[in-house]
Amino acid sequence: MSQAKGAIVGIGELKPQRLTSGVTTLEMIAEVARLAVFDAGLEPAAIDGLLVGPQVGETPQHVPATIAEYLGLAPTMANVVDLGGASGAGMVWRAAAAIEAGMCETVLCVLANNREEAPSRSPNRNPIREFDVPFGASGANISYALLMQAHMAEHGSTARDFALIAAAARANAQLNPDAIFYGKPADVEAVLASPIIASPLHLYEIVMPVAGGEAVVVTSAERARSLRKPTVHLLGAGEKVTHRAVSQAPSLTSGPLKSAMARAFAQSGTRADEMDLLSLYDCYTIMVATTIEDAGLCAPGQFGAWLRDHDLTHNGDKPLNTHGGQLGFGQPDLAGGMTHVVEAVRQLRGEADERQIGKAELALVTGNGATMSEATALVLGAA
Amino acid sequence: MSVDLNALKTPGPTITALTQPFWDAAAQGQLKIQHCEDCGRPVFYPRPICPHCWSKRLVWKEASGKGRLKSFSQIRKPGHPSWLPAAPYVVGLVALAEGPTMLSFILPGARPPHVGDALLLAPTAIGGRVLPAFKPVETATEEK
């Protein structure tokens, strides 16, 4: 029985104020984080875990990534803890658990709030709202268009290369009656003929927002043995959060999934080319392209050639997003990322019916958030 | 692009006391960014601490206004309806000569934009305020 579950080595506190004036919560988080980390005698780079509270209004989504970017951190574990007055204590236990689980070594747990007399004229006060939106850059389409254009410029990849990804997703969706594009295939020509939304991005290279929901249940390996369904094991995992705004991305052509996948492969003792299923997050075609390259399935810039060399259907040599991916299935908001987990479990259990892949022992699942900013990779294995 | 950018009802910046010097400079047609007096590195966007070493000794310096286009997109369907009259228009990622990258509005040049284009600061009135936009260097020299 292990006793110690982690230790608290640094503290920070801001002097309370009845009212703040023209200060954001992010600014206050930076001040108090600095106090705690320097109190511990640590360098900022020592922080590889980040637990933050929700910031209703100011930073509506992607809170850990926004704070990580603001602080110049690139954690391998990042989370919101949303437990009201129990959040602080809840963070400490979760930090210890994350450390014990090998997700990270040193966790910054930080909470702060401003208190302005007059409500701000825009509830959203994160840096993107201040430094991107006024220049005409609102929404994810522009960010991924910028990533795609950068890939084309650096590697000479073509619109046709990217269209292969959308066409493959639509093709796989034809075997998933639940997919939003079931009965609506689109070949490469149709993808290229769809309107440009933000160059070089075509409409069919962008997920369709839908309503939906996804859930999974996780338990111990021991308990799993007594349950009725074939067990799917988590063999390895990795995570990395590097930025929030596309302008702050360390690279436009390689993302944090590279390090997350490397960690997941190392932890599971597997290689990318051993995977029986690639269940890759596909909000946009560029995301799949970069993930194929970051996984090491091909050299940087060579995803187009790789796609032409492989068959991505359930019968093919490299089944990829057999449920149609989100490009074919639709994106039920945050649940969209979970579709890749659910499909992988279905395949590894042998429950995928007419789209069941042949050998189904190992699956790579990737998740991606914000602007190729937040990355989690899982290697799942059949029992 | 024939639309009067300054007449657009586009959302402006959400300025705080901390970021005010950036926008004050922008209104004067200048680009100012923070520099860390401890590690010597430039910082963009503005913060209360240096994101590299967490020092609080940050000072504002005027940037050269020179940059290079890291990527761009011609927006045909803007994410915010106030930009519809301006579409299509170009936004880009500008690698400032000082080091940091900022997103900005890219004014049309003599030819379509290309990644790698040399850019110059081109203060432009958009939505009722002067913003630090950029333009291709060719256009800049033609106008001189």
Ligand SMILES: [Zn+2]
């Ligand atoms: Zn510094």
